Amino acid sequence: MSTKEVSFLLVEDDEVDLMMMRRAFRELKIANPLIHAENGLVALDHLRGTNGVQQLAAPYIIMLDLNMPLMGGLEFLDVVREDASLHRSIVFVLTTSGAERDRLSAYDKHVAGYIVKSNAASGFLDAVTMIDSYWRIVELP
Amino acid sequence: MFDRASGAGNSGTRPTTSVRAKLRMACIGISMLSVLSALVALATYQGTQNAHIGIGRTSVPALNNVHRLARDTFALLAGAPALLQTHDLAGLAREMAAIRLALSRLDQTFSEIRDLPLDEAGSSAMKRISRDLTSLRNDLERQHLLTETRITKQIRQDEQRDEAVLLIERLRRALRPLHIDASMSVDERLTVIQDDLEAGTSPRSDLADAIGDLTSRDMQVAEATTVMEFRLDELGGRIAGLDLLASPSALARARGELSLSIRALVRASQSLPADAGQKAILRTLRDLVALVQGPDNVFQGRADQITIAERVGRLSENNLALARDLDSAAGIVLQAVEARIAGDIAHVDELFAWGRWSLVAIALLAIVSAIYVTSRFVIRDVADRIDLLADDVRAVAQGDIDSPGRVRGGDEIGEMAAAVEVFRDNARELRRSNADLETFAYVASHDLKSPLRAIGNLARMLREELDEAITGDTARMFDLLQRRVARLDALLDDLLQYSRVGHVEDATRDMDVGERLREVFDNANGENAFQLDLAVDGLHIEGPPAPFEQTFRNLFDNAIKHHDGPTGTISVTAVNEGEHIAFTVADDGPGIVPENHHKVFELFKTLKSRDQVEGSGMGLAIIRKIIQNAGGEIRVDSDPDAGRGCRFHFTWPRVWNQAAEDDIATPTASTS
Numbered sequence: 103m104s105t106k107e108v109s110f111l112l113v114e115d116d117e118v119d120l121m122m123m124r125r126a127f128r129e130l131k132i133a134n135p136l137i138h139a140e141n142g143l144v145a146l147d148h149l150r151g152t153n154g155v156q157q158l159a160a161p162y163i164i165m166l167d168l169n170m171p172l173m174g175g176l177e178f179l180d181v182v183r184e185d186a187s188l189h190r191s192i193v194f195v196l197t198t199s200g201a202e203r204d205r206l207s208a209y210d211k212h213v214a215g216y217i218v219k220s221n222a223a224s225g226f227l228d229a230v231t232m233i234d235s236y237w238r239i240v241e242l243p
Numbered sequence: 244m245f246d247r248a249s250g251a252g253n254s255g256t257r258p259t260t261s262v263r264a265k266l267r268m269a270c271i272g273i274s275m276l277s278v279l280s281a282l283v284a285l286a287t288y289q290g291t292q293n294a295h296i297g298i299g300r301t302s303v304p305a306l307n308n309v310h311r312l313a314r315d316t317f318a319l320l321a322g323a324p325a326l327l328q329t330h331d332l333a334g335l336a337r338e339m340a341a342i343r344l345a346l347s348r349l350d351q352t353f354s355e356i357r358d359l360p361l362d363e364a365g366s367s368a369m370k371r372i373s374r375d376l377t378s379l380r381n382d383l384e385r386q387h388l389l390t391e392t393r394i395t396k397q398i399r400q401d402e403q404r405d406e407a408v409l410l411i412e413r414l415r416r417a418l419r420p421l422h423i424d425a426s427m428s429v430d431e432r433l434t435v436i437q438d439d440l441e442a443g444t445s446p447r448s449d450l451a452d453a454i455g456d457l458t459s460r461d462m463q464v465a466e467a468t469t470v471m472e473f474r475l476d477e478l479g480g481r482i483a484g485l486d487l488l489a490s491p492s493a494l495a496r497a498r499g500e501l502s503l504s505i506r507a508l509v510r511a512s513q514s515l516p517a518d519a520g521q522k523a524i525l526r527t528l529r530d531l532v533a534l535v536q537g538p539d540n541v542f543q544g545r546a547d548q549i550t551i552a553e554r555v556g557r558l559s560e561n562n563l564a565l566a567r568d569l570d571s572a573a574g575i576v577l578q579a580v581e582a583r584i585a586g587d588i589a590h591v592d593e594l595f596a597w598g599r600w601s602l603v604a605i606a607l608l609a610i611v612s613a614i615y616v617t618s619r620f621v622i623r624d625v626a627d628r629i630d631l632l633a634d635d636v637r638a639v640a641q642g643d644i645d646s647p648g649r650v651r652g653g654d655e656i657g658e659m660a661a662a663v664e665v666f667r668d669n670a671r672e673l674r675r676s677n678a679d680l681e682t683f684a685y686v687a688s689h690d691l692k693s694p695l696r697a698i699g700n701l702a703r704m705l706r707e708e709l710d711e712a713i714t715g716d717t718a719r720m721f722d723l724l725q726r727r728v729a730r731l732d733a734l735l736d737d738l739l740q741y742s743r744v745g746h747v748e749d750a751t752r753d754m755d756v757g758e759r760l761r762e763v764f765d766n767a768n769g770e771n772a773f774q775l776d777l778a779v780d781g782l783h784i785e786g787p788p789a790p791f792e793q794t795f796r797n798l799f800d801n802a803i804k805h806h807d808g809p810t811g812t813i814s815v816t817a818v819n820e821g822e823h824i825a826f827t828v829a830d831d832g833p834g835i836v837p838e839n840h841h842k843v844f845e846l847f848k849t850l851k852s853r854d855q856v857e858g859s860g861m862g863l864a865i866i867r868k869i870i871q872n873a874g875g876e877i878r879v880d881s882d883p884d885a886g887r888g889c890r891f892h893f894t895w896p897r898v899w900n901q902a903a904e905d906d907i908a909t910p911t912a913s914t915s
Contacts, residue, residue: 118697125704169689198692200736201685201743202789219696 126226142173168197179211259653287598365579371572403541422468428461467514684742699728737861767799776814786899797862802830823894834883
């Protein structure tokens with residue numbers, strides 16, 4: 103079990119989703135820091151500490167939307183997997199796209215999980231519960 | 244007709260002449276060569292035949308005729324002496340008739356060879372033969388006439404001779420009594436004189452008178468008759484020997500001697516006593532003299548005969564010379580004819596050689612043409628380009644629509660290639676518009692879904708925030724809002740699904756149909772109210788599971804959703820038809836009236852209000868698209884008046900066609 107508290111980086115352009123996510127964290131009483139980036143480029147700034155952004159300290163788990171402006175999720179994954187310092191990052195895809203193509207592409211880029219945002223009343227609760235359990239049970243790199 | 248400038252290589256060949264025109268030209272060429280060879284063969288044959296006719300019908304008979312002409316001529320001349328020696332007119336006519344017959348045969352023979360086309364020597368020889376024959380005919384006719392005259396003269400001479408002999412005999416008979424009387428008278432007078440002398444009684448003068456009488460009368464008579472008899476004998480001998488005289492000189496000598504005899508005879512007849520006897524003798528003698536010395540005497544006749552014989556002889560010699568000349572001319576003609584035959588044979592040899600070489604040349608020409616036509620038209624312009632075009636078409640059929648076509652040209656093949664190019668362009672255009680459409684549908688549904696989901700979430704969050712304030716009507720409004728959001732979300736999901744039918748990224752695998760269907764059914768049958776009745780006999784198929792499962796899921800959903808009772812039974816039967824499996828999915832619901840059968844597969848068509856039965860109206864449209872993509876067809880069979888339930892019949896490939904799938908799937912991957 104990891105001794106250090108894990109940070110969450112939510113890469114998401116939809117404000118409503120961010121709101122939902124924060125509500126889910128609050129409801130589930132998860133105190134881990136939740137950092138928000140509105141697209142892949144901003145996320146990379148957080149990971150690398152560039153462009154005046156403070157670098158996110160490990161360990162962290164990235165929750166990644168696919169459809170975003172400037173740099174989408176799959177492009178972001180490409181950059182991350184090419185980058186020697188980032189390529190071991192744990193990434194969960196959280197997306198509205200149920201497309202098989204997106205799913206397979208994401209797994210090709212070694213994501214830990216592919217989660218489709220549901221319209222169910224529970225919102226992100228199930229997903230966030232799972233991810234919270236994940237970092238507590240799974241040994242991170 | 245050839246477009247060599249377009250360069251080497253099959254793909255570079257750009258023939259502009261149509262294949263049909265080329266084949267027609269090739270056919271015409273071959274036909275013309277055939278006709279040409281037939282003409283050469285015919286010409287050779289005709290020439291040979293002409294030469295054969297020349298040899299067989301003209302030259303060889305001509306040889307025979309010339310030989311016969313020479314032979315017949317000599318035969319004719321061999322018969323000519325018989326003509327000359329004939330002594331009676333009847334025999335002469337017979338001989339002459341034979342000679343004329345022979346002559347007409349000669350004419351006949353000659354007429355057959357007269358018009359032979361010969362060289363100069365031969366022609367002049369032929370003229371000589373013609374001239375010789377005419378001369379021969381004239382000579383023979385003249386000989387005939389002369390011989391006739393000779394025979395006439397001979398007969399006349401014979402008559403004259405007989406008459407002379409008769410006259411001589413008559414004279415002889417007339418002289419005999421005179422001679423006897425004179426002799427007897429001499430004897431008597433001598434006896435008287437002798438008696439007188441012995442008696443001496445008569446005077447001397449009387450005696451001398453008596454002797455004078457004796458010598459002047461009786462003795463003269465006796466002597467004259469004796470001389471005459473002698474001369475008559477001589478004359479008779481000469482006349483008798485007349486036929487032995489063969490030359491005019493002998494005849495002239497005989498005539499001289501004869502006239503001496505005649506003169507002596509006449510002189511002696513003067514001494515005869517001038518009485519009646521003497522007159523008769525003199526008359527007879529005159530006749531005789533007229534016969535041998537008068538006009539048309541026997542000597543003249545004989546002389547004429549000798550002259551005629553000489554002339555006939557000369558004519559015979561002439562004939563012989565003519566015959567020899569004719570023979571030599573015939574020899575020349577023979578040589579000419581032989582030369583002609585040799586020429587004909589040489590001509591035939593030439594013809595054969597010409598025909599042989601011509602045919603060899605034509606055969607070579609035909610072979611070269613065939614090779615040229617084959618390599619140039621058939622192989623390079625047609626077969627190679629058809630192969631190339633076939634490869635291109637096959638490539639297009641297999642989905643390679645990006646490689647450029649390799650066949651060009653203004654002929655039919657070029658036109659086909661251009662048409663293939665049009666197909667290729669169309670396919671590219673279709674692929675591009677499909678990709679556009681898909682991208683549009685994908686982006687649209689995603690971009691529509693995001694705000695929709697946000698609306699849903701916001702509504703939910705709002706409801707949670709306003710927890711206590713929400714009552715009655717507002718709660719119902721929030722409920723309706725949530726349900727409409729859900730419906731639109733489902734609609735967008737189905738639209739996305741519909742747009743993505745055929746884009747299968749599942750791996751092909753072996754599926755147990757029964758197992759799969761039970762799984763799909765269990766998911767669809769949420770409340771376990773329905774039963775599945777499977778009759779698929781452990782069937783297995785190969786293919787990606789997703790389209791198969793979706794098809795049945797939608798059918799099961801439909802059957803359950805539209806069922807009018809709380810429970811029901813869905814049955815699936817499958818019949819293996821070799822490459823395809825014929826499926827029937829039947830339910831026991833209310834069924835669909837036949838008027839609506841065609842509507843159920845249309846997009847966004849629902850037969851009930853969406854508030855009664857939640858549904859996008861795309862389930863069957865998606866199924867139909869999937870099945871059509873798989874190469875099958877679906878139809879519905881239902882008639883509520885006849886019985887409950889409806890049956891969906893469709894075929895599914897036993898082995899998924901990878902090519903058909905790639906055709907659509909490939910461009911999708913390239914646009915992502």
